[in-house]
Amino acid sequence: MKIPTANERIHILDGQSNVWTIIREIVNNKSQEDAFYVMDVGEIVKKHQEWCENLPRVTPHYAVKCNDSLAVLETLNSLGVNFDCASKGEINKVLNLNVDPERIIFANPAKPASHIRHAAATGVSTMTFDNETELYKIKNLYPDAKLVIRIRCDATDVQCQLGNKFGCDVVTEAPELLRIAKSLNLNVVGVSFHVGSGCREPPVFRRAISAAREIFDYAETLGYNFYLLDIGGGYPGGRGTSIDKIAEIINLALDDLFPDPSIHVIAEPGRFYVSSAYTLVCNVHSIRNVSNTDPETGNNVMHRMYYINDGVYGSFNCILYDHQVVVPRPLEERLGARYYDSSVWGPTCDGLDQVTEHVMLPEMKVGDWLVFEDMGAYTLPVASPFNGFPIPKVHIVMDDTIRVLLEDTFIVTDGHFEMLTIPNNLKNKTDTTSKYELPTFPINIGNSILDYVDVVAIE
Numbered sequence: 303m304k305i306p307t308a309n310e311r312i313h314i315l316d317g318q319s320n321v322w323t324i325i326r327e328i329v330n331n332k333s334q335e336d337a338f339y340v341m342d343v344g345e346i347v348k349k350h351q352e353w354c355e356n357l358p359r360v361t362p363h364y365a366v367k368c369n370d371s372l373a374v375l376e377t378l379n380s381l382g383v384n385f386d387c388a389s390k391g392e393i394n395k396v397l398n399l400n401v402d403p404e405r406i407i408f409a410n411p412a413k414p415a416s417h418i419r420h421a422a423a424t425g426v427s428t429m430t431f432d433n434e435t436e437l438y439k440i441k442n443l444y445p446d447a448k449l450v451i452r453i454r455c456d457a458t459d460v461q462c463q464l465g466n467k468f469g470c471d472v473v474t475e476a477p478e479l480l481r482i483a484k485s486l487n488l489n490v491v492g493v494s495f496h497v498g499s500g501c502r503e504p505p506v507f508r509r510a511i512s513a514a515r516e517i518f519d520y521a522e523t524l525g526y527n528f529y530l531l532d533i534g535g536g537y538p539g540g541r542g543t544s545i546d547k548i549a550e551i552i553n554l555a556l557d558d559l560f561p562d563p564s565i566h567v568i569a570e571p572g573r574f575y576v577s578s579a580y581t582l583v584c585n586v587h588s589i590r591n592v593s594n595t596d597p598e599t600g601n602n603v604m605h606r607m608y609y610i611n612d613g614v615y616g617s618f619n620c621i622l623y624d625h626q627v628v629v630p631r632p633l634e635e636r637l638g639a640r641y642y643d644s645s646v647w648g649p650t651c652d653g654l655d656q657v658t659e660h661v662m663l664p665e666m667k668v669g670d671w672l673v674f675e676d677m678g679a680y681t682l683p684v685a686s687p688f689n690g691f692p693i694p695k696v697h698i699v700m701d702d703t704i705r706v707l708l709e710d711t712f713i714v715t716d717g718h719f720e721m722l723t724i725p726n727n728l729k730n731k732t733d734t735t736s737k738y739e740l741p742t743f744p745i746n747i748g749n750s751i752l753d754y755v756d757v758v759a760i761e
């Protein structure tokens with residue numbers, strides 16, 4: 303099988319092109335109909351720079367669950383970011399990149415036994431716990447593991463709460479768990495917390511760091527010498543968000559409460575790194591106009607229903623599971639256009655499959671495109687092809703400086719495109735009896751090279 307080089311498979315942005323121009327090039331290809339993503343590697347690199355500038359003392363361990371695409375993991379690995387894995391599968395994904403197991407934290411406080419055995423077999427020794435059963439399991443399966451107690455400290459304003467499921471109470475549970483760990487001769491090395499995903503209450507980080515300090519001090523009375531503080535995830539990542547305020551509070555709290563530089567401080571950011579890197583582009587394939595009576599005026603008003611080719615069973619699962627509010631933007635915004643009350647629906651036959659209930663949009667036609675930014679977090683790993691609608695493929699873009707930066711590590715393989723709906727036997731064009739055919743690569747469009755690989759059925 304021919305493995306394409308990065309240049310063949312990745313759109314290189316120049317002074318004239320950006321994500322939006324690439325989107326236009328793709329949709330101007332008349333045969334494009336499926337929804338697709340454009341993933342800008344440069345956004346991830348920028349995020350890492352922002353992290354290093356704002357939180358110089360905190361080593362990031364990217365939460366793989368947020369978006370486990372190979373392109374994301376490789377980019378982060380080449381930037382030196384470490385990883386937070388939730389399962390044996392995620393551990394394998396990361397180890398396959400030749401990441402040292404010491405760079406992984408197994409941050410799931412309730413792990414199936416076989417996954418703990420796998421961690422032991424592969425040397426992923428740092429793992430979290432928040433309950434007594436887990437301590438006994440670890441004692442049996444991986445007694446030398448380095449354990450991190452996860453405490454609960456919830457933000458009051460978050461996109462997704464996690465404290466209802468994980469994190470032991472600092473006063474009523476943590477001391478007892480540490481005593482049990484000590485009696486089992488287990489090696490507890492630190493404290494972790496997660497304030498909730500998509501945190502909109504920066505001061506919670508001070509409360510959580512302060513609670514962690516109490517546990518560090520209590521552990522010392524038992525003879526433990528903790529050296530690891532894990533301040534979890536929760537950092538926003540969408541366009542227009544910043545971690546400035548959260549970072550200021552964290553840095554101050556660390557200076558006050560953990561001034562000892564030998565304490566290793568890590569975090570588990572997920573959406574921060576990937577949210578803004580992915581832009582989803584969907585095609586309006588059907589339209590229904592419904593006449594409603596305005597309850598206030600009694601007048602007839604037209605409501606426009608637009609059906610697009612990705613929905614809540616695909617990328618927009620983030621609306622259900624991640625409580626994300628998505629914003630559709632027409633690819634072509636006509637100057638002076640009138641806007642109408644509209645709703646946007648996914649492609650399946652399920653009434654639940656609604657993307658936005660009320661949104662003001664200009665009149666759309668069948669074949670028009672809607673663009674959704676900030677779609678990189680908690681979208682693709684959860685998406686399913688329910689009702690036979692394919693999961694959108696990802697077009698990767700990066701500008702030349704980023705390409706040079708990542709040149710040695712970012713070697714593009716077929717695995718980067720695993721979301722493609724191409725049958726496996728076609729990837730190397732060996733099946734001559736197939737009713738499908740692949741276009742020849744690369745396809746040049748203007749100054750860019752397109753890795754356009756939609757499959758065309760031969761009639």
Ligand SMILES: Cc1ncc(COP(=O)(O)O)c(C=O)c1O
Pocket residue numbers: 365368386409410464496498499500534535536537570571572573574
């Ligand atoms: C243990 C753990 N760490 C990190 C994360 C990532 O959180 P976020 O995407 O909010 O940064 C999650 C998200 O669920 C998590 O469960």
